[in-house]
Amino acid sequence: MRFVDRTTSTIIENNTSRHTQLVRNYKQFPGQNKFFCGGRFMTSREYWAFILALILLIAPSVLFGIFTCPFIWEKVHPAIPIVFAYLFVLSLTSMIKTSWTDPGIIPRDLDPFPVLERYEDPGSPYSDSTWHHGIPIQKEVRIKDRSWTLRYCDTCRIYRPPRASHCRQCDNCVEVEDHHCIWLNNCIGVRNYRPFILAIVCIILLLMVGGLTLYHCSLILRGITTHEQLRASVMTKHSDLSANPYNKGNPVLNMTYVLCRPRPKSYLRRRKYSPAVN
């Protein structure tokens, strides 16, 4: 009889003790994944797009934080940089969590000997073959009032459960796979779907255009331009924004005027002819 003693990591066979080296599972993982920090984090193969996505998130946020946030902290409201910092940290950690966690990979070899469909028809090309005895049968399951076929995955040697899919980039079957995201260099599956949604929502909230839009909205609602606001803050004694003659008094009227006023024609006459100047 054969025993595996996991406490002393030995395989004991017929009363003899044979020390066999045991390694952590991630070092022998058959899929196309990269592991780091001793197997605590995992991602897929091509990480260049993820580095690009990180740079696209971090660089503008850091620039915004250095150059614009002090102004906003002093002149607009201190809550805005705090919210910005919180959203930045949340989107960064969500991106990293989506990229570096297991999406729900199904381990291999759970069904290594499936029942094969035998070909009895003598005209079939498979009937005399010694290697090809048939393909694995497909299993039928019922889901509510519908029928669904479970297909056999030859690479992972399992019957794939419903909503699972085999990812070609990662070479794994993933439970409830949504898609493979190259920007996060990982499959999006059941285990990292929530941080994925959180990452894209937070990035949208965070975008500089979003912040800038709010800033410009506040200008529009008061009927002033950016220059007027900046000059007003520099020369606080001499200028008073509430006496702005262009303010119609009603924010909705201000916004309507700014966004819906007619657009004058260009003064440049670009396609008309003039004598050449030598």
Place this chain on the structure above:
Amino acid sequence: MATRSSMPPTSSSEQQPTDSVDHQVIDISNRVPDKAIRIERDYSQGNGITRFSNEYPLLLAGRFQHTIDGINHLLEEAERVSWRVVFDNVMECLTIYTWPIFFRTHYQQCIQRLLTFIHNENETLYHQHGISISNPIRCAYLFLEFKMYN
């Protein structure tokens, strides 16, 4: 710093059939089984909650039914989306994923109860008859395996 649990054991270069090896008592769950019976997943509810089928004819009678029902009940309690689960997940997102460090989530507690239940069933009933229920997490909940030893 490598601790004892993180360093792999080294291999010895030669085989040593020793007479003085201690006859160790190996836990039954580590033995290689003679036969295994698999209970497949039951997807008919269609709500995504993990559930094992009740329709295996040989095992319908007696304690097997009770065990499978117990496992199904614990899994349903773990995976059902209740207000507590929504609260756990929303707090985890708002606190930038630090909430589970301080508070055990509902899912973790239920899975712990499931593993304790399976362990108790093994200890009290199945090991005496040479049967062992394997940990369903190991097989990714694709099936429930009853290993049989003679």
